[in-house]
Each structure stands twice: as C-alpha cells, then as structure tokens.
Amino acid sequence: AQSVTQLGSHVSVSEGALVLLRCNYSSSVPPYLFWYVQYPNQGLQLLLKYTSAATLVKGINGFEAEFKKSETSFHLTKPSAHMSDAAEYFCAVTFTGGGNKLTFGTGTQLKVEL
Amino acid sequence: KAGVTQTPRYLIKTRGQQVTLSCSPISGHRSVSWYQQTPGQGLQFLFEYFSETQRNKGNFPGRFSGRQFSNSRSEMNVSTLELGDSALYLCASSDVPGSLTLEQYFGPGTRLTVT
Numbered sequence: 285a286q287s288v289t290q291l292g293s294h295v296s297v298s299e300g301a302l303v304l305l306r307c308n309y310s311s312s313v314p315p316y317l318f319w320y321v322q323y324p325n326q327g328l329q330l331l332l333k334y335t336s337a338a339t340l341v342k343g344i345n346g347f348e349a350e351f352k353k354s355e356t357s358f359h360l361t362k363p364s365a366h367m368s369d370a371a372e373y374f375c376a377v378t379f380t381g382g383g384n385k386l387t388f389g390t391g392t393q394l395k396v397e398l
Numbered sequence: 399k400a401g402v403t404q405t406p407r408y409l410i411k412t413r414g415q416q417v418t419l420s421c422s423p424i425s426g427h428r429s430v431s432w433y434q435q436t437p438g439q440g441l442q443f444l445f446e447y448f449s450e451t452q453r454n455k456g457n458f459p460g461r462f463s464g465r466q467f468s469n470s471r472s473e474m475n476v477s478t479l480e481l482g483d484s485a486l487y488l489c490a491s492s493d494v495p496g497s498l499t500l501e502q503y504f505g506p507g508t509r510l511t512v513t
Contacts, residue, residue, distance in 0.1 A: 320504075325506070326506055326507075327402070327488055327490075327504035327505050327506045327507050328488065328490075328504040329504070330501045330502070330503075333501065374441065376441075382454075383446055383453055383454045384429055384431045384446050384454070384490070384492055384502055385431070385443045385446060385454045385456070386431075386433075386441075386443060387443070388433075388440055388441035388442075389440075390440045391440060391441075
C-alpha cells in the first residue's frame with residue numbers, strides 16, 4: 285500500500301524567506317508523487333508532479349520539489365515566500381495501475397508573516 | 399475552457415436523509431473521481447468513473463454510491479446520512495484515467511452539513 289507523511293501540520297515563515305514543506309512516501313512500487321495547494325473555500329490546484337522523468341520538478345508559482353529515492357522524500361520548496369502562498373498544501377501519491385486514485389497526506393497549513 | 403463544476407456548493411441535511419451531489423467535468427474529460435475531505439480523516443478517495451463504469455473504489459460503506467452519465471457528468475449519492483458524513487466533497491476530472499502525464503482538475507467542492 286502507498287502512503288505519504290507530511291511532517292508539520294503548520295509551518296510559519298516570514299515573507300521573503302525559504303519555504304520548505306516536507307513529504308515522505310512509502311510505496312512498494314515506483315511511486316508517482318504530487319503536490320497540491322488548497323486556498324480557503326476552494327478545490328485543489330496541482331503545483332507539480334513527479335512521474336519518473338526528472339527528479340527535480342519545477343511547478344507553478346515558483347515552487348519546486350526533488351524526488352529522493354534514498355530518503356523516500358519529495359519535499360516542496362520555494363526560495364522566497366509571498367503572502368499569497370498562505371494556503372494548505374497536500375502531498376499525494378499514486379502508482380502505475382492506480383488510475384486516478386490518489387492517497388493524500390494530512391496537509392500542511394502554511395502561514396506567511398510580514 | 400470552463401473548469402469543473404459542482405452543484406450545489408452548500409447543502410444542509412438531516413440525519414437519515416439521503417443526498418445527491420453533482421459534478422460536471424471539464425469539456426472533453428471522461429474520467430471523474432470523488433474525494434471526501436474532513437478535518438479528522440483528511441482527503442479520502444471515494445470512487446472513480448470512466449466511460450460510465452466505476453474503475454476504482456475507496457474504502458467507504460455501501461451508503462456511498464455514484465454513477466456517470468454518457469455526457470461524463472457524474473453524481474454521487476449518500477443514503478441514510480450520518481453526522482460523520484459532514485464534509486467537503488470534491489470532484490476531479492481528467493482525460494484518460496491512469497495517464498499520469500495528465501493532471502486531475504478539481505472542482506470547488508460541495509460542503510455538506512448533516513444535522
């Protein structure tokens with residue numbers, strides 16, 4: 285079975301500071317990994333995805349993530365936080381043959397302070 | 399292109415009643431998935447439909463059911479509502495299921511409150 289663990293349910297950073305949101309996965313087969321963002325009262329928006337091509341994945345809004353098999357990690361980073369980045373972020377996993385069934389982490393609420 | 403549409407956006411029901419939620423995928427998309435989001439359990443997969451056939455099902459009781467129509471619109475039904483069914487129900491659409499180069503597009507969700 286596949287699962288993801290997001291360390292830190294709440295992360296607070298200053299505007300302009302580095303954003304680092306952690307995600308570790310567990311999968312018995314090669315995983316496909318995703319980061320989604322959710323703003324209040326909205327659905328999920330895909331930030332980026334790892335589908336076994338490049339291990340460093342660049343997404344929208346300046347976010348990127350690196351797939352590290354040895355560490356079973358897929359951490360999300362952004363060099364400089366902006367107030368508009370305040371939202372909840374979800375890591376998700378699926379696998380070949382899993383169709384569109386995503387298994388989500390518990391989410392990390394990002395707060396950006398002035 | 400218009401995004402994924404979910405109706406209604408908000409719904410209040412009483413325990414024991416049943417409810418039907420609707421999802422219209424992005425034009426041309428044939429796969430629809432449903433997720434339940436609650437503060438306690440997080441985001442959980444309910445089921446996935448493609449070409450009117452259920453392809454995948456999550457670990458939910460039989461009170462939760464769904465269907466897909468020939469125009470790819472989907473409905474999910476919850477019978478005999480329980481307080482624990484209060485949640486945000488999200489629908490996602492994509493073109494070909496399992497094609498991982500294609501992303502799933504999520505709707506804004508239907509907020510169901512059971513009293």
